[in-house]
Amino acid sequence: MADMVFKYSAMNGGKTLNILQTVHSYEENNFKVIVVKSIKDTKGEDTIISRNGMGRKVDILLKENESLLTEANYKKYYTAKVILVDEVELLNETQIKELWMIAHLINVPVLCYGLKSNFKGDIFSDGIAQIFAIADHIEEIGSSSLCRCGKKAIFNARKENDKFTDEGPCIVIDDGTKKEYEYVSLCSDCYLKYVKIGSDEAKKLANLVDKIK
Ligand SMILES: [Zn+2]
DSSP: OOEEEEOOOOOOOSHHHHHHHHHHHHTTTTTOEEEETTOOOOTTTTTTEETOOEEOSSSSOOOTTTOOOOOOHHHHTTOOOOEEEESSSOOOOOHHHHHHHHIIIOOOOEEEESSSSTSSBBBBOHHHHHHHHHHHHHOOSSOOOBBBTTSOOOEEEEEEEEEEEOOOOOOOOOOOOOOOOEEEEOOOOOOHHHHHHHSHHHHHHHHHHHHHH
């Protein structure tokens, strides 16, 4: 039977480009590909768009609590060579379990692309916790996402009005306060230095280091 694979990177790590290249190589050989994304990803509406402007309309635009196991969708899976999921961190636990069942019961490989952690440095969602639990393979996508210091980026730090923060809701909704949000991919060293430096844990550790010196 086929496998479910989780491919992750930090933001701007080339995930969408990787999906579009995979779609292209299957489709140029006349294989059918199913592209799935959550409606929660509002960028590009029903299309996935890479940073270089390439795009592909999705085959399934999944609503928040919608099941992937509908009759209409089943028909699509049976004729597909592969299922690709963009921004998989936006899917819920049940939807992840459904993808895993599709791979193993219908025998179609399911390749899921997404982020493992949020701007707080925690597991992004229940869906991501679930995918870590049951994915057959977990792979890091290259190292195309670099930190400002040149090391590989691991974290997706958030800037609010130009200052790093690890506080606030995971998904930002425009509440009319005109806060400006920006995301920056950072390595562990820089994340600790710029984002976590004011945290109680970091202060405690800094004190310990001082003592030992
Ligand atoms: Zn760095």
